[in-house]
Amino acid sequence: MDVRAWELFDPAIAPVGEDLRPFLREALSRGARWFQADSASAFLAKGPGEFVLTAQFGGFPLPQGTTLKAGVAQAAIDAREPLLVGDPADHPRLRDSHVIRRLDVASAMILPLILPDGEAVGVINLARKAGELPYGPDDLGKASMMAGHFAMAVGLAIRTVAAAQLARREARSRHLAEIGRMTAVLAHEIRNPLAVIRAAAQFAKEEPEYIGTVIEEADRMEALLENFLDLSRPVELRPKSVNLPSLLTSL
Template sequence: MLTTAGSDGAAAAALPVAGVSSLRYFNLYRLLIASVLVALVFGVPGEISFADYRGALFASAARGYWVFAVCVMLGADRLLPTDDARLTAGVLADIFFLTLLTYAGGGLSTGLPFMHVVVLAFAALVGQGRLAVFYAAVASLAMLFQQAMQWVTLGSDAGGFVHVGSISIGFFATAIAVRLLARRVIANESLARERGRDLAEQVRVNERVIRDMDDGVLVVDTLGHVRQANPQARRLLDPLMPRPVMLADYSPALAAAMAAQADPDRERVFVLDLPSRPAALRVRCVPAGGAGGHLVFIEDLARLREQARQIKLAALGRLTASMAHEIRNPLAAISQAAELLQEERRAETQARLTRIIGDNAQRLDRMVSDVLELGRRDRAEPELLELGSYVRTFVDEFAMREPGVRARVHIETGVPARIWFDRGHLHQVLWNLLGNALRFAGPDDGAVRLTVSATEDATLLDIVDNGPGVSDSARAHLFEPFFTTHSRGTGLGLYIARELSDANGAALDFVDNSPGAHFRLRGLNRSLDESWNGGGLSGS
């Protein structure tokens, strides 16, 4: 590579456009032009006719130019230490021989001066920095010297200097314009090379990520050709061919299922049963983009179930450890009270100890009942319920145990709102939320507000009390198991309520203090599998 001879910082390396091969093409062009001139002189002797033509000098110059071109092509310029030096020597030689040929041919009328333009353009494209302007300056001086010699020896018209000046301006304009163009080409080439490296690195990263994914991944074009596949896809689908090409080669059942799916421009999810696999596959087909095609993600449901089982076991382990800690306290109180009760003879103390035993036994019973209710989480049987009617019936049932509830609870319902929920789960969620609200609300009428509303795709139930609200330190732990701020609470109520809500595709969140605690249950108003079509509504 040539190195820059000037201060052109934007182009630090020489020959960036086409490298050393460009210099070889330059040398080949020189040999071609010299060969044409030699052929004209010696192939058709006497036919060249220019004004003031000096045949012997023209023939000698053409022959010398051809010999120089041949020597350069054979590698004689390798004697020079750098590519910059080789380029400069070649360009200066071109300027010398073309100027000599112009003088021998009779001056500007031969048209040979315009061949300098091609040489300067090549040099500006191949070279760097200020060399292009240097070459143009040398060519201009050479043409001025040639015209001066014509004027002195032949007495030619002095107006020729004006033509030489115009040609020299063209030399500089060509050199500068081609140099600017070459700089832009260099910058674009450098940017393209950098982008190419970044793209290649990104492709390698993507391939590594896809290869190491636990799920199978297929990249399928619009014609069904598989452009890319990771080892997991081969393991899950067990291709029919050693080197599958089409999606049908991987799995005819998958190809047929994808072809049968409506609206291919949207994401589609379906379950694929293959006779060769013990468990079904979950397939997610995502449009690849504007060019068409799809990304097919394949998940092994057996693996997902195993992962879910492991998560449940881990959660059960944590719950069991927490329960052991929570049960130990009331058991210790019961044991101590029972021992004291055996020794105590006073009726008043016996009554107090008996009450301690009864309260702690009830606490243990509630804890066991809550844990058993949590076990029903995975046995949800959701149905479409009219939430306003269900809430009214639930409050009436709750009031049978606590008569003052009817006055303390105010129910607000607007338009009919439906929710997709398991009836038993919803009963437990409302029981925990309402019991929690009544525990902290005041004794006033309407201390707890239950508001039922609906949006286009969800049904909302807001539970707001007029109590002191939730402290900032307690907000982060509201839904953690066994966290409670009440002395007689188990700390499982809100935790179980959220777990049961999640099992039904709903969300239970703490909204804010309004000024009392404000909880919101947000549930689906249609089936998880199909939109509600006006049927299947269950009353309360």
């Protein structure tokens, strides 16, 4: 593996939480440095023949969420190897794709992100602005060696983010299930005081001492509700020093 490729697996740039974009931006910045690109962008697959701009670095900014329909991206995926593009009209894979050349771009390399199992997760576009030395066959050869490493790094990042999203959904499901169980318990605990209050209220007109029963049961219901609400409030931790041997002895 090219020593530079290890940088793509640096834990310092690994995705944190559910946002893939910071990792992609950092990976693009490193790729732009390696290939002396003025611009780098990552388009991830959204569906068959559809790629969405997910992160970008450097010049030639595009609106976030820009979608490519087939064209250059799909051509690189179909070729399963990086494409060197100057004028799309001169490229054998693009001359019939109606892709229009950008006059502010000297040349570009499109790296397909294809995982070892054959899944295509997107493409990376590296471009040099007009006036710069265009990419050549040597650059394309280096890109061919690096494309697989980019693919593995991006694929790993995608799976890391997906795992975080799954963990959040599972935690939410468990939380909702627990709330459901607590609600059932609360409903059961409230039903009995309500029955007592109703009966006491019926007798209260003739025997005033039942008013006390109503108040007691109302207080009991309020206490139940307060306990229930306590469970939904954030837990406030208050660390303090303890004598560990004494603590262990008391257990």
